[in-house]
Amino acid sequence: MDALLWTTALAAAIALGLGLPRWRLQRALARPMPPAWRAILRANIPIYPRMAPDLQRQLHRLVQQFLHQKKFVGCAGQEIDDEVRLTIAGQACLLLLNRPSRVFPELHTVLVYPTAFVVPRKQVDAAGVVTEARQDLLGESWGDGRVVLSWDHVLRGARDWSAGQNVVLHEFAHQLDSESGANNGAPYLGSRASYQNWAAVLSRAFERLREDAMFQQQSVLDHYGASSPAEFFAVATETFFEKPYQMAERHPELYEEFLKYYRVDPRDWLTPPEPVEHTGSVYGVWQ
Ligand SMILES: [Zn+2]
Structure with missing residues (x-):
């Protein structure tokens, strides 16, 4: 084979190699989501049936891409079946609706345990004392591209x-x-002005939660969010999707920032909670 032929063959091989994963992905996305998969989403994700049809279609596409690209590994005897894959991917992809972001580009593997898993933890304090602890997670x-989950809790x-x-x-x-380069409670937001606003609003809410946690005050956000800005963002994400009415009422500024970031309003999929009755008088307080 002469030099020109070699070059042409090499170029074709590279093009094929680069194009193949993309072609396979397009083929996977072109297939409609099987009815059995949609039935799992309906059964296990209560907000899914209440979403508008166009959002459901978006979610199907994101889930299909997720399942095509990410590997699931069962640990400690956990079986990986469609219910495990769909229930995890279906919820994870709620975070990507209406946004131009890619499907968790850094993530490659989801490890699933049957229940809470125990990990050895080594902590070294300022005096150099090493404490070994076993923590249920x-x-x-x-x-590095892994998420570990307890199926029971999922x-x-x-x-x-x-x-x-x-x-x-x-x-x-x-x-x-972590896509923005550091786990610091500020995901990728685009403009400098967006970061400034995000930092101002989240810092205020974070300080308020730290005070609530310190004085054991009830809060719509779980006190675990007071442990760091990264945990605050993760906890506030849970609250935004699961207790949107309560969060909008108690933390309107924060809710506004999350609306801008996640580009969906979970109030569309949920019924407002009943005000809680306290003895003596009635407060319009959400739990
Ligand atoms: Zn966390």
């Missing part, structure tokens, strides 16, 4: 939508956060 998000968090706790939304919010 429901989920973890790693910057299912519980999904089915009980208004509880305000959702391990999938939490861990995938961390993934969005």
Whole structure:
């Protein structure tokens, strides 16, 4: 084979190699979502049936891309079936609706345990004392492209939508956060002005939550969010999707920022909660 032929063959091979994954993805996305998959979304994600048809179609496409590109690994005997894959991907992709972002580009593997998993933790304090601890975890998000989840808690968090706790939304919010280069509670926002506004509003809400946590005051945001700005963003994401009415009422500025970022209004999919009756008088207080 002469030099020209070699060059042509090489170029064709490269084009094929580069084009093939894309072609496979297009082919996967061109297929309609199987009815059995939609049935799983309906059964396990209570807000899915209440979404407008165009958003449902967007979600199908995102989920199909997620399932095409990410690997699921069952740990400690956990089986990976369509219910596991759809329930996780369906919730994770809610965070991407109406946005131009790619489908968690850094993520390659989702590890699933049957229930809370125990990890050894080594902590070194200022005096150099090393403490070994074993911690039960429901989920973890790693910057190296892995998310670890407890299936038990995934299912519980999904089915009980208004509880305000959702391990999938939490861990995938961390993934969005890390796309901006650091896990610091500021995902990729685009303009400088957007970052300034985001930082001002979230800092105020973070300080307020720290005070609530310190004085054991009830808050619509879980006190765990007071541990760091990254945890605050993940916790506020759970609240935004699961308790939108309560968050809009108690933290209107924060809710506004999340509306701009997530580009959906979860109030469209949920019924306003009943005001809670207290003894003596009635307060319009959300739990
Ligand atoms: Zn977290």
